Amino acid sequence: MIKRLLAIVLSVLVGLVVVAAPARAEVPVPPRAEVAAPALAEVPVPPRAKVADQVGAVVDEVVARQLTEYQIPGAAVVVVSGGRQVFGKGYGVADVSAGTPVTVDRTGFFMASVAKVFTAEAVQQLVEAGRLDLDVDVNRYLADLRIQDTYPGRPVTLRRLLTHTSGFADTPLGVAVADPAGVAPLGAWLRDNQPPRVRPPGTLAAYDNYGFALAGHIVETVAGTDFASYVDRQILRPLGMTGTTFAQPTPEGVRATLARGYRADGVEARGQYGAMSPTGAGVVTTPADMGRFMLAALRPGNPLTAQHSTQDPRLPGMGYGYEQHPRAGQAVVNKDGDVPGFHDIMALLPETGLGIYVAYNGDGLGSAANFAAHDLVDRIVDRLYPSSGQAPTTAGTGLDAFAGTYRTTRYSHTDFTKLATLTTAVTVGVDGDELTTTGLSADPALTEQHWRQVEPGLFTDGRERIAFRDGVLFSTANPTVAYQKLSWYAQPTLHMAVAVGAVLVLLVGLLWWPIAALVRRRRGRSGVVPRLAVLAGWTTAGLLVAFVAVLGMILGDSAGLDERIFLGDSSLLTIALVLPVVAAVTTAAMLAATVSAWVRGWWRRAGRIGYTGVTASAVALLGVAAAYNLVG
Numbered sequence: 001m002i003k004r005l006l007a008i009v010l011s012v013l014v015g016l017v018v019v020a021a022p023a024r025a026e027v028p029v030p031p032r033a034e035v036a037a038p039a040l041a042e043v044p045v046p047p048r049a050k051v052a053d054q055v056g057a058v059v060d061e062v063v064a065r066q067l068t069e070y071q072i073p074g075a076a077v078v079v080v081s082g083g084r085q086v087f088g089k090g091y092g093v094a095d096v097s098a099g100t101p102v103t104v105d106r107t108g109f110f111m112a113s114v115a116k117v118f119t120a121e122a123v124q125q126l127v128e129a130g131r132l133d134l135d136v137d138v139n140r141y142l143a144d145l146r147i148q149d150t151y152p153g154r155p156v157t158l159r160r161l162l163t164h165t166s167g168f169a170d171t172p173l174g175v176a177v178a179d180p181a182g183v184a185p186l187g188a189w190l191r192d193n194q195p196p197r198v199r200p201p202g203t204l205a206a207y208d209n210y211g212f213a214l215a216g217h218i219v220e221t222v223a224g225t226d227f228a229s230y231v232d233r234q235i236l237r238p239l240g241m242t243g244t245t246f247a248q249p250t251p252e253g254v255r256a257t258l259a260r261g262y263r264a265d266g267v268e269a270r271g272q273y274g275a276m277s278p279t280g281a282g283v284v285t286t287p288a289d290m291g292r293f294m295l296a297a298l299r300p301g302n303p304l305t306a307q308h309s310t311q312d313p314r315l316p317g318m319g320y321g322y323e324q325h326p327r328a329g330q331a332v333v334n335k336d337g338d339v340p341g342f343h344d345i346m347a348l349l350p351e352t353g354l355g356i357y358v359a360y361n362g363d364g365l366g367s368a369a370n371f372a373a374h375d376l377v378d379r380i381v382d383r384l385y386p387s388s389g390q391a392p393t394t395a396g397t398g399l400d401a402f403a404g405t406y407r408t409t410r411y412s413h414t415d416f417t418k419l420a421t422l423t424t425a426v427t428v429g430v431d432g433d434e435l436t437t438t439g440l441s442a443d444p445a446l447t448e449q450h451w452r453q454v455e456p457g458l459f460t461d462g463r464e465r466i467a468f469r470d471g472v473l474f475s476t477a478n479p480t481v482a483y484q485k486l487s488w489y490a491q492p493t494l495h496m497a498v499a500v501g502a503v504l505v506l507l508v509g510l511l512w513w514p515i516a517a518l519v520r521r522r523r524g525r526s527g528v529v530p531r532l533a534v535l536a537g538w539t540t541a542g543l544l545v546a547f548v549a550v551l552g553m554i555l556g557d558s559a560g561l562d563e564r565i566f567l568g569d570s571s572l573l574t575i576a577l578v579l580p581v582v583a584a585v586t587t588a589a590m591l592a593a594t595v596s597a598w599v600r601g602w603w604r605r606a607g608r609i610g611y612t613g614v615t616a617s618a619v620a621l622l623g624v625a626a627a628y629n630l631v632g
Helices: 002-006 011-018 051-069 112-128 186-192 209-223 227-236 287-297 369-384 416-422 492-523 528-556 558-567 571-600 605-627
Strands: 074-081 084-095 333-339 342-349 354-360 404-408 426-431 434-438 448-455 458-460 465-469 472-475 483-485
Touching: 051 074, 051 084, 051 369, 074 287, 084 287, 112 209, 112 227, 112 287, 112 333, 112 342, 186 209, 209 227, 287 342, 287 354, 333 369, 342 369, 354 369, 416 492, 492 528, 492 605, 528 558, 528 571, 528 605, 571 605
Parallel strands: none
Antiparallel strands: 074 084, 074 354, 333 342, 342 354, 404 426, 404 483, 426 434, 434 448, 448 458, 458 465, 465 472, 472 483
């Protein structure tokens, strides 16, 4: 998803510049950690005859279109109902060069963040065994690291970790490795890469990979064994999930059937491994295995699928690991996952015993695979449970109070991926008695949505709902984040305008100064210090224009951007982040030279104005860069 969010950030600016491993060791789980695995569910059959036929008709048509339209090599779909698998089918190929077909029983896919529900299951087992408490400070269970006491009296708890409300900032840069043999131990990685806590726990949600990894580490600490071995012994084996593993490197037997994942440009993707396996790094499964897990997860009274957090009581929220996405009058919970080249989703309808798992081994054009997975699930649910109508709406009043620009709570406070917020801001406008929004829809073809008021502060577009409270926007489309209204000075459009204007001025200086310096040299009018001042200006302009160009090259490679971010191993990225630091030094020299130029009368008045303009532009561009963690 990140590459789609970042790829166009600097397109305008760039245009201006152009003007094999052993099997898992059997690690015994201490007796105190032996807790009951989830039992297979006895669930009612959905109230529709011939579920398999209806599902098959939808899936065959939609998946065939998706693979062609989005250029995704392969997919697999499994549906369970009435306590058994009723549909399972592979589409396309698992390996483009070999032409290996996708099958639901043997083809392995990287699970990505769907693994979070396994982590929640492991935590719940230990809670039921009396080994863990969901509401105590997690530092009670940690021996090798300690969570910062940023908000005294408001500690991080497991309940907050499992509902994305712990308050940690997002930190996607460098979380993955290309070689699974180089994966660091989970505890050591968490200790060395703890992100800042940026809000009190339980206030606003922000999707939190670190938090789920921390929950997994608590499991392995209390159980006395590594997380992969715990999950294997306590969840996978009891369910017969022989094609699933959390171990890294991937065991030979599982690796032999693993599909290859592909970027949008057809190149095989890297970056699926990493220390945070409880969040999905390196986790492999087969669609048939996920069918077995869904049957277990559909057990009556499963506490993980119940609501445990909501940011607005009028909207659905979070279970433990599961997101609530009601549709067609049905209670639906799901969890999706994304790593480079692999995208999947698991959706459960607990009240009717229906489970759907979809997996793709390609990012798809425009990073469409994640949307494709959600779209397929929606179409299956719609076919089985036709909508009974829309909620009544009323005329909107006082809508101007909601208008503005909103920023997601999920962004990095420390690395350059904050740049994504330039293009992911949500805008809310007023159109008569309706609200309009851009930036909320996951559908790439739906850029603007129209919302009618249901009650004050609550709106619907016929499918989804949004709510406003205290300057914060909440959406049923994604209960794992909130959107905070921005002040005028934090507007992305303002920052882009400043950056574009600054680059224009810097380009003029970069092109004009060599000519002007040559003229001055011939006339003999410049002293050494003024010439050095011009050199500092020309160098600054060159550094900052090069910075924009290099950053544009990185962001322009949309097909490989996820890899660059997750692996953090790009030489271009290193260069891009060094250039503004050096430019900051030369800009300081320009500031001093600007004062001297006016005090001592260097150059003509037009020359002094021009130099001052370039200095101000350098300061402005560095200011925007610093606001998005691109300096330092």
